Amino acid sequence: MNQPLPLQDRVAIITGAGSRGGQGEAEARLFAENGARVVIADLPGSEGAAIAAELGDRGLFVDLDVTSEEAWTACVAHVAEHWAHPDILVNNAGVWLAKRLEETSAAEFRRVVEINETGTFLGMAAVVEGMKERRSGAIVNICSVAGMKGGGQPFAYAASKWAVRGMTRVAAYDLAPFGIRVNSISPGVVATPMIGGGPEELERLASFIPSGRVAEPREIATVALFLASDASSYVSGIEVTADAALTA
């Protein structure tokens, strides 16, 4: 008899999954391969609609700006009507800003915080009531090693990722009685459009990493799959660092 797949028929929203070559796309493909129905939630200018179409009846694109509470309400309602209330949320959408404190304007700081931090809060808030009713749910928040230390980190980006780590732990504690698990992943350097640059830049970045290479997006997606599936049924409130010993 065939074993059910780890995410068989689970409904997963993955934000920022409309970047071709990004971590969200890798998560969407891996989740679909593992039986999930996947909502690619991203901005209209992204490749989200095309990526969702490539997943066939396991993919659905929803135009979502993670900073908009109204858009989140509409997204979750649409998904519930189309398939079911989401079982899984991966808060993956994010923006990078390589600036120190004294180079960062207030508007730039607010934008990074609004997307990386407030967007994650709004996503959790939008799915949590339905998850509580069902007494089950798995939330995975994408942080960064930039949110694990001070030195050498871009100011607003690091601040926003520190906050996501904190929100993850607070939410995990509060939501555990309702069967909802909340965990985070802190990737090191991953070869995605966010990093940009050609092979030379990737080689330069790899020279700082003990394993001597940057991560492929799928190497982060496999961690997200573990945290989203019942394989991690007793795991909540943890931070998985996926950085090949960069912060060891």
Ligand SMILES: NC(=O)c1ccc[n+]([C@@H]2O[C@H](COP(=O)([O-])OP(=O)(O)OC[C@H]3O[C@@H](n4cnc5c(N)ncnc54)[C@H](O)[C@@H]3O)[C@@H](O)[C@H]2O)c1
């Ligand atoms: N690439 C890395 O080295 C690295 C390392 C650590 C953490 N991260 C984190 O991993 C996550 C994924 O990053 P990636 O490297 O795949 O980047 P990426 O730039 O390829 O993808 C980011 C996605 O977020 C989307 N997005 C941006 N603003 C949005 C908004 N307001 N609403 C909805 N979607 C929005 C973009 O459209 C894009 O599709 C991010 O949270 C990032 O901070 C990346």
